[in-house]
Amino acid sequence: MSDTGSLDALIQALRRLPGVGVKSAQRMAFHLLQHDRGGAEQLSQALARACEQVRHCERCHTFTEGAVCDACLDPARDATRLCVVETPADQSAMERTAAFRGLYFVLMGRLSPLDGVGPRDIGVQKLLERACDGVVQEVILATSFTAEGEATAHAIAEALKRRGIHVTRLARGVPVGSELEYVDLGTIAHALADRR
């Protein structure tokens, strides 16, 4: 339909969202134009504004609108502990525990040789400089407990240890609230080995 160029363009643009195929993109475009034009305009403006405003913190690499993020600027935080996470979402999860009052470094990814994501793409050099500022005494690796997250943690740990930095890793173990019967065997084995 040649008279629906801007509708077709919208469907194509929606397909660039992760996890959105052609059917979902059609359904989204239809919903917005038929039932929620206010939502479409809001999303258009939010996208433009975020592209304009959001950049990376100079110290921890997370998303921020200033040069340095609020967490890095907070004098109440313990600057001797640096927690390394993969994404801002992981950082939020850690914050919600209220169990950590140190600072963060956000990799914005993880090593993934198959996808061509190497140490440079996740800012490892920047992390090394950050961790060697003379204030940081412990780097806590909180990357995912997946193959890629473990490989990332391992590579960073090796590099930091060569520079004499004390490195720790989140404990592996049985999730709180789990019945042992339903926990996978690898997790149980780790929980046994790391018993305390």
Next chain:
Amino acid sequence: MSDTGSLDALIQALRRLPGVGVKSAQRMAFHLLQHDRGGAEQLSQALARACEQVRHCERCHTFTEGAVCDACLDPARDATRLCVVETPADQSAMERTAAFRGLYFVLMGRLSPLDGVGPRDIGVQKLLERACDGVVQEVILATSFTAEGEATAHAIAEALKRRGIHVTRLARGVPVGSELEYVDLGTIAHALADRR
């Protein structure tokens, strides 16, 4: 994080898309800002442009950028047959069969009393006027074969028949390529009753 207002606003705006929860919205925002700012800007512009340009065809109610859509303006089409579908996506599916050369009326929805969608919301009055233009000889109901689609077809058929319009419905039957063993019993029963 108070320094990420425009990121939070983007996540909220993405949640207005159908089928997108808070986790998906976070993942989409993260992906766009980290890996595809070009895509974010493209989507922003496509949304704004579609909101500005896309409206409903005066004759068939589908999405178009002119007053009347290309299909309704096409003199090669058979104006004596009018096919009633629920959405532009259904209309596209019908077009791809290349088996129909008549005109369309797009309801942009279906009757759904539980969701408060009544005859007025799907333009039934407009359809009745359209079908009684003196040219249309047959109205083919191609709404979904779901409870709501069937109720919609039934309500429209009754109204059209009262006005003396000849109404037909797409045949129900066994899908092409199906093995009978795997077809649901209701479909087989209908295929038997409608055998030819």
